[in-house]
Amino acid sequence: MLDLPDNREEKRFDRLTRVARRCLSAPVGLISLIEKDRPALMFCSGLNEKDASQVVSFCNCVVHSEEMLVVEDASADERFNANLLVTGVPFIRFYAGCPLRLPGGDIAGTLCVVDTRPRIPDGEELTLLKDIAALVEEEFYIISLALTDALTGVLNRRGFYKKCEPWITLRKKRNQTFCIILFDLDNLKPVNDKYGHVAGDQLLQQFAGILRRSAGQGDILARLGGDEFVVLTDCSDMREIILFTEKMSNLTSVYNQNNGSSLPLSYSWGVSINTPGDTVPLSDMLIQSDRNMYDNKRAKKSVSLPET
CATH class of the missing domain: 3.30.70.270 (Reverse transcriptase/Diguanylate cyclase domain)
Incomplete structure (x- = not known):
């Protein structure tokens, strides 16, 4: 697992969550990072910390499948229709999430956007989300370079x-x-x-x-x-x-x-x-x-x- 964050790194990832939500015109953008084999540590734009933690059940599916997940209407999806954020405020309906990988290829977490209305995203929107996920992965790479001894591959x-x-x-x-x-x-x-x-x-x-x-x-x-x-x-x-x-x-x-x-x-x-x-x-x-x-x-x- 990548060691995050310090204050400067926090700002980088917070900015990318804002970019994701604006590019897809969604009220919530979120990055979850795996902690003890499950998504836990989060950078979120548009949702408070308590509610953001409930999105983990969606992010788990992305981590386990290692593929993009699109949920057009969570209230009609048996995997998520009992989630407290689906049955109650803010009444999540749409979710789109991409897996995030570390430089070595391991899954580090997810980048996702959330909406309170059902949506059928077009190809351009999903491509944008994948592009932003690639930017997050580039940040992982930059941080890894700064913390790793180039000759031996262990920490510097x-x-x-x-x-x-x-x-x-x-x-x-x-x-x-x-x-x-x-x-x-x-x-x-x-x-x-x-x-x-x-x-x-x-x-x-x-x-x-x-x-x-x-x-x-x-x-x-x-x-x-x-x-x-x-x-x-x-x-x-x-x-x-x-x-x-x-x-x-x-x-x-x-x-x-x-x-x-x-x-x-x-x-x-x-x-x-x-x-x-x-x-x-x-x-x-x-x-x-x-x-x-x-x-x-x-x-x-x-x-x-x-x-x-």
């Missing part, structure tokens, strides 16, 4: 800070233990100096792939810059952290074995654990894990580069 520093704030807030509210694991690739600068940045970039990409395969579904992964990566994870004690890093170590060994005499992938890591009641800010957790990582790096032997 900005994306990490944007996503981790609500993640941490939720876990502190639930009194959950969580931790930050910071990784630093060994010898990346000598690799770049000796073999060129293409070789160094390949190591970064391979490491990001290993990180993805090792992380849990709810973990947050990011490249903070250069050769530094970070994982924000629900690992609650050192035993779980060791299991996590052992999985990474095994995957790294497989990569190095399959890579033959090519450049070996090696890294160092450090951790900072936040237990319930801790008030340590994220910045201090990063500093602590960074110190631990450099202690580990100094303690082990450096990896020698193969001769050319």
